[in-house]
Amino acid sequence: MRYAMAIDTKKCVGCSDCVVACQTENKVPIGYCRDWVVEVTEGTYPMLEMEIRSERCNQCENAPCVRCCPTGASHYSDGGVVLVTPRKCIGCGACIASCPYDARFPHPLGHVDKCTFCSHLITKGMKPACVSVCPTKCMYFGDLDNPRSEVSMVLKNRKWKTLIPEAGTKPHLYFLT
Amino acid sequence: MREEIIISGRMNHLIDPQLNIWHWHIPFYLFLGGLAAGILFFAALYTIQGKEEKYPAAVRKAPFITPIILVAGLLALMLDLNNKPYFWRLYTTIRLESPMSWGAWTLMVVTPISFIWCALNIRDIFPSFDWKYRWIKELEGFFIRHKITMAWILLVFSVILGIYTGILFSAFNSRPLWNTSILGPLFLASGLSTGAAYIMLVSKSHAERIMFSKIDLVLIGIELFLIIHMFMGFLASTQVQIDAAAMFLGGPYTAPFWVLVVFLGMMVPAFLEVMELKNIRIPVLIPGLLVIFGGLMFRFIIAYAGQASRWLY
Ligand code: SF4
Ligand code: SF4
Numbered sequence: 001m002r003y004a005m006a007i008d009t010k011k012c013v014g015c016s017d018c019v020v021a022c023q024t025e026n027k028v029p030i031g032y033c034r035d036w037v038v039e040v041t042e043g044t045y046p047m048l049e050m051e052i053r054s055e056r057c058n059q060c061e062n063a064p065c066v067r068c069c070p071t072g073a074s075h076y077s078d079g080g081v082v083l084v085t086p087r088k089c090i091g092c093g094a095c096i097a098s099c100p101y102d103a104r105f106p107h108p109l110g111h112v113d114k115c116t117f118c119s120h121l122i123t124k125g126m127k128p129a130c131v132s133v134c135p136t137k138c139m140y141f142g143d144l145d146n147p148r149s150e151v152s153m154v155l156k157n158r159k160w161k162t163l164i165p166e167a168g169t170k171p172h173l174y175f176l177t
Numbered sequence: 178m179r180e181e182i183i184i185s186g187r188m189n190h191l192i193d194p195q196l197n198i199w200h201w202h203i204p205f206y207l208f209l210g211g212l213a214a215g216i217l218f219f220a221a222l223y224t225i226q227g228k229e230e231k232y233p234a235a236v237r238k239a240p241f242i243t244p245i246i247l248v249a250g251l252l253a254l255m256l257d258l259n260n261k262p263y264f265w266r267l268y269t270t271i272r273l274e275s276p277m278s279w280g281a282w283t284l285m286v287v288t289p290i291s292f293i294w295c296a297l298n299i300r301d302i303f304p305s306f307d308w309k310y311r312w313i314k315e316l317e318g319f320f321i322r323h324k325i326t327m328a329w330i331l332l333v334f335s336v337i338l339g340i341y342t343g344i345l346f347s348a349f350n351s352r353p354l355w356n357t358s359i360l361g362p363l364f365l366a367s368g369l370s371t372g373a374a375y376i377m378l379v380s381k382s383h384a385e386r387i388m389f390s391k392i393d394l395v396l397i398g399i400e401l402f403l404i405i406h407m408f409m410g411f412l413a414s415t416q417v418q419i420d421a422a423a424m425f426l427g428g429p430y431t432a433p434f435w436v437l438v439v440f441l442g443m444m445v446p447a448f449l450e451v452m453e454l455k456n457i458r459i460p461v462l463i464p465g466l467l468v469i470f471g472g473l474m475f476r477f478i479i480a481y482a483g484q485a486s487r488w489l490y
Binding site: 073 | 187188189192198264266277278281350415487490
């Protein structure tokens with residue numbers, strides 16, 4: 001099983017509902033976030049093009065944050081989800097520096113925190129909070145190894161890209177373009 | 178043409194507008210680690226070669242500071258941790274993939290040896306020192322008998338410690354400036370150079386000072402060579418590394434790096450050391466302190482500039 005998420009940049013309107021849903025569901029401390037929205041405008045007026053992306057940890061298959069963690073607190077969990085065990089984390093910040101996507105933050109309690117793909121929900125067969133709340137239904141979630149999953153289907157039928165694939169992290173976040 | 182990127186909803190003052198996660202602790206820790214590695218390397222080397230009498234400052238006097246700076250370095254590392262009560266977790270696993278992990282273990286080997294080394298030489302400072310208890314004296318005898326073995330272990334681990342101070346950074350491919358394997362040997366050379374400078378400072382023998390002046394000159398030469406190599410590598414690499422190099426070639430770090438590190442920390446002391454070799458009296462304090470200052474600035478600049486360098490997407 002390999003969990004992945006596909007986000008439709010053509011449908012996303014940048015409302016940030018996913019950000020709020022995540023903060024509520026995961027009790028993200030005030031002043032931090034596990035997901036965020038990026039708007040890229042390209043071109044010169046009037047020939048402008050805009051892309052809106054809801055971003056979060058890419059749950060990399062070759063994760064530099066797992067590699068550099070001195071205690072093994074950052075680890076691969078079921079379905080390839082990268083998780084942090086708070087009781088093992090010393091808060092050295094190595095993983096924060098190692099993430100090319102800047103997806104991690106130091107939790108005020110001491111350990112490092114980031115998107116978990118809502119692992120507490122997906123293990124019960126539910127969808128991550130951001131995916132279920134999206135008003136435009138622009139996010140697809142599922143198992144890449146299952147050809148019938150929502151995410152596999154949409155990746156088969158649409159054009160997509162991943163972010164900085166040249167960093168070699170094998171990201172599991174796909175952006176439909 | 179890319180016009181602008183707006184990131185909304187990302188609230189993290191430690192990441193935006195640029196990574197800001199490591200402050201003075203880490204560069205200071207790496208500087209102290211490099212300095213200790215340098216001093217202990219020469220102490221071990223000349224013990225193995227049997228030149229204790231020829232270079233007494235290198236073998237006996239200079240190492241007295243190493244336990245202090247190693248402990249200070251570990252304290253700085255501790256202060257940097259966000260989850261301090263879990264510090265001991267560093268020592269429940271060894272993860273060879275993580276430089277932070279094997280570096281912490283290297284320190285656990287080097288620090289106790291530095292204490293033992295000082296204990297064996299304590300009579301240099303207090304000639305009538307007595308260990309009082311018999312078992313301590315027996316222990317002392319044991320270590321004196323195995324001094325050469327200890328020196329070999331120290332020699333190897335001080336090199337590992339010196340290289341580690343650079344590899345800690347170079348293991349991060351997310352920060353293009355750090356992501357060069359030259360940083361390992363470069364920080365090793367810089368650590369050895371600061372170590373040699375410290376020995377110069379505490380040495381009372383002219384011959385010994387001249388010897389370490391020469392060693393330092395060679396090391397500065399190696400550092401300059403590696404720095405040029407590093408920038409050549411960056412400029413011949415991908416856009417993100419070209420951008421990283423640009424911070425030092427016209428960008429915000431140009432003046433601090435070339436003036437404080439290369440000019441004041443390497444070229445001026447090298448020039449003064451050449452003068453000294455030509456028998457012009459130069460107070461050893463000046464080149465010695467400049468080299469140490471340059472080494473400290475080097476760590477700080479690389480640590481901060483590296484956090485400002487990133488992938489663009
Ligand atoms: S996006 Fe960053 S935090 Fe997430 S798995 Fe990849 S490297 Fe780790
Ligand atoms: S901050 Fe925690 S999770 Fe991150 S590398 Fe350090 S110990 Fe591992």
